[in-house]
Amino acid sequence: MADVRIQVLENAPLLVTGAVSLVDHQGNPIPTPKDGVIALCRCGASKTRPFCDGNHKIIGFDGSLCLQP
Numbered sequence: 001m002a003d004v005r006i007q008v009l010e011n012a013p014l015l016v017t018g019a020v021s022l023v024d025h026q027g028n029p030i031p032t033p034k035d036g037v038i039a040l041c042r043c044g045a046s047k048t049r050p051f052c053d054g055n056h057k058i059i060g061f062d063g064s065l066c067l068q069p
């Protein structure tokens with residue numbers, strides 16, 4: 001099995017590396033970049049969700065509030 005890594009970037013997206021299958025709420029495949037690196041939006045402001053489009057910078061996303069246990 002290939003290793004998959006999900007990194008929570010500071011005030012930014014979730015960076016997913018490795019071979020994963022991304023599907024929508026109905027189980028339909030969502031095309032992903034061929035390089036195996038996916039940035040998933042966690043701020044809610046992306047216009048290309050589920051992918052990050054950089055809008056977290058514009059809205060001043062504070063990711064520290066998402067790391068509370």
Ligand code: FES
Nearest residue numbers: 041043052055056
């Ligand atoms: S995390 Fe980058 S646009 Fe939402």
